[in-house]
Amino acid sequence: MKKIIAVVYNAVAQESQPDELDVLDQVAAVSKALTDLDFNPVPVPCGLDLEHFKRDLTTLQPGAVFNLVESLEGEGRLIHVVPYLLDSLGIPYTGCPADAIYLTSHKTAAKERMRQAGLPTPDWVGPYQAGMAVQSRALIHLKKGVTDGPWIIKSLWEHGSLGLEKENIITALPDRLGPLLEKAAQGLGRACFAEAFINGREFNLSLLGDGKEVRVLPPAEIRFLNFGQDEPKIVGYRAKWCPEAYEYQHTLRSFDFSETDRELLSRLSDLALSCWDLFSLAGFARVDFRVDDNKDPHILEVNANPCISPDAGFTAALDRAGISYTTAIARIMDAVIRAGK
DSSP, rough: OOOEEEEEEOOOOOOOOHHHHHHHHHHHHHHHHHHTTOOOOEEEEEEOHHHHHHHHHHHOSSEEOOOOOOOOOTTGGGHHHHHHHHHHTTTBBSSSSSHHHHHHSSHHHHHHHHHHTOOOOEOOOOOOEOOOOOGGOOOOOOOSSSOOOOEEEEEEOOOOOTOSSSSEEEEEGGGGGHHHHHHHHTTTTTTTEEEEEEOOOEEEEEOOOOEEEEOOOOOOEEEEETOOOTTTOOOOHHHHHHHTHHHTTHHHHHHHHOOGGGHHHHHHHHHHHHHHHHHTTSEEEEEEEETTTTTOOEEEEEESOOSSSSHHHHHEEEETTOHHHHHHHHHHHHHHHHHHH
C-alpha cells in the first residue's frame, strides 16, 4: 500500500494575491513528483481553524507531511504555526524544523543571530510594530557608524517582496527613522524595519539537503537590465508578480558568470553553508545576498521555506545542477524519512 503524504498548504481564495495563489502551483508540482515516487499525495489546505486541520490529519493518518505553508490567512508571521503543531502531533514533515522557520521568518531576529555569529548582514533600525511607542535608540543596530542612508523599509515578516518597491528607499539619520517606520508599518504587515540599502549586485543561493549532506546549488544573480542610473535596483513586488510591469520584464535571473567571479561565488557558497548550520536548516532553503562595490557580501535574508513552484528560482537552480524536480523531491523526502527513524 502506498504511503500517504499530506501536502499541506495555506488555504487561498479566488481573490487572493498572486504571491499567495502561487502555492497552488507548488501543490500540483509536488503532488506529481510524489506520485512518480510511488507515494499517495493528498492536498490538505490549512487556515486558522487548527482544530479542523487536526481532524483532517487524524482522519488521513499520513506517514508524513510535505509542508508548503507560507502563511495563514495572509499572515506571514504565522508561517511557523503549522510545523510547531506537527511537532506536537508527532507527524514528521519536510523542510526546516519549526524553530528554524520562526527564527528566519522574523527578519531582524535572524539578522541579530547572524551578527552574533560574525556573519555579514547590513545595518538596520527596528523592528517597529504599528501602534508601538517609538524607541529609536534602543532599536538601532549599527556596525559601521552613523549614516543617513539610503535605507530600504521592509516588512518584518512578509516574504514575496510584499509592499516592497522603490518608494521604500529613503534617506534619513537613524534616530529619525522611528516615525517613518511607524507610519510604514501599517502597510507592511503591521511590522517593519529599515535596512541599510546595498546598491550592488544581488545573488540567490539555494541549498538542498537529504538528511546526510547538504549541497549548494549553482548560484543565481539577479540582473537589472536597462535600469536608469538613478533607478534603484531591487526585486520588488512588481518585479516578482506583475508580468506586465517594466520591472518584471527587465529583472532577470542568470547562472552565467565570468572567471573573475570565482572567488566571490566560493565565498557566497561558504556563507550559505554557515547559515545552514547556524539556523539548523534542513531539506531545502535559500540565502539572499547583496554584494557591494568592494565585492563584500551582505546576507539579506535566509528563507527556510522558499517557493518551489516550476518557475521559481529554486527549481531553476536544480535544472542548472542537472537535478530533476522529482529527484529533488525524493532527496527532501529522504531527509524526512531519516529524521522520523
